[in-house]
Amino acid sequence: MGNSREVVVTGGGTGIGYAVAAAFAEAGDRVTITGRREQVLTEAATLLGARPVVFDAADAAAVEAALEELPGRVDVLVNNAGGNTDFVDGDGDGAGLAGFAAAFERNLRSNVVSAALVTHALGERLADDARIVTIGSIAARTGAGSYGAAKAAVEAWNISVAQEFGARGITANVVAPGLIGETEFFHSKLSDRRREWLIGNTMNKRPGTPEDVAAVVTFLASPAAGHVTGQVVHVNGGAHLGK
Numbered sequence: 001m002g003n004s005r006e007v008v009v010t011g012g013g014t015g016i017g018y019a020v021a022a023a024f025a026e027a028g029d030r031v032t033i034t035g036r037r038e039q040v041l042t043e044a045a046t047l048l049g050a051r052p053v054v055f056d057a058a059d060a061a062a063v064e065a066a067l068e069e070l071p072g073r074v075d076v077l078v079n080n081a082g083g084n085t086d087f088v089d090g091d092g093d094g095a096g097l098a099g100f101a102a103a104f105e106r107n108l109r110s111n112v113v114s115a116a117l118v119t120h121a122l123g124e125r126l127a128d129d130a131r132i133v134t135i136g137s138i139a140a141r142t143g144a145g146s147y148g149a150a151k152a153a154v155e156a157w158n159i160s161v162a163q164e165f166g167a168r169g170i171t172a173n174v175v176a177p178g179l180i181g182e183t184e185f186f187h188s189k190l191s192d193r194r195r196e197w198l199i200g201n202t203m204n205k206r207p208g209t210p211e212d213v214a215a216v217v218t219f220l221a222s223p224a225a226g227h228v229t230g231q232v233v234h235v236n237g238g239a240h241l242g243k
């Protein structure tokens, strides 16, 4: 693999994905970043020296259409696209139980269906000894409604990915962050009180940074991490003790 790796980071235009893409780019890898907002993505790609490919990772037809722009061989796939869709406009969800179902499904699509679609679509392009890293969340263990349920599903799905590709030396792991600052995740919906409470839950009394997460992702993507697979690695300052 060395310096010639082909890396795909979904949601690489902002936050954690941007930091992950930057870490690979700095290491000399060829990096493709994806996302839905063309301008955000192209600006980030210019700064990173990466290639932007615009598509909605939660939409099967869009993923399929994007395949011709994605690399023909993939050494590292980072399924980072996602977020708590309860924080963004749900006007189209409708009322009553149908609206509740639509909102619930948005989180599932955004976080677990997206990762599964991109991994499935790129499966045949994964090189032997490739690395798959999917961004989960502390919410899989602590709650947060349909978002937590979606991230818990990511953990279970990851095990089957590790089983499916393991014989080829390919690893699949989840990195589960706690509160990470400098991202668009909360869409201005995190109160100071809640933020202080989340920081108070950590042992090191600070929020995480996108670089804290990127450091773990790059380790899991390294040749040295070849015997680490099917795991969830927690990056949360001890706010939750992953077991």
Ligand SMILES: NC(=O)c1ccc[n+]([C@@H]2O[C@H](COP(=O)([O-])OP(=O)(O)OC[C@H]3O[C@@H](n4cnc5c(N)ncnc54)[C@H](OP(=O)(O)O)[C@@H]3O)[C@@H](O)[C@H]2O)c1
Residues within 6 Å of the ligand: 010, 011, 012, 013, 014, 015, 016, 017, 034, 035, 036, 037, 038, 040, 055, 056, 057, 058, 080, 081, 082, 083, 084, 110, 114, 135, 136, 137, 138, 176, 177, 178, 179, 180, 181, 183, 184, 185, 186
């Ligand atoms: N920040 C935290 O505290 C925290 C904690 C635990 C886990 N996480 C997880 O970390 C990951 C990265 O989030 P972040 O914190 O860096 O927030 P962020 O800045 O909002 O980044 C999310 C990125 O994913 C892209 N994205 C979202 N849905 C997508 C879709 N359907 N198709 C393609 N791209 C999509 C977004 O771009 P577009 O909108 O342009 O598509 C955006 O660039 C997420 O999976 C999130 O759940 C974050």
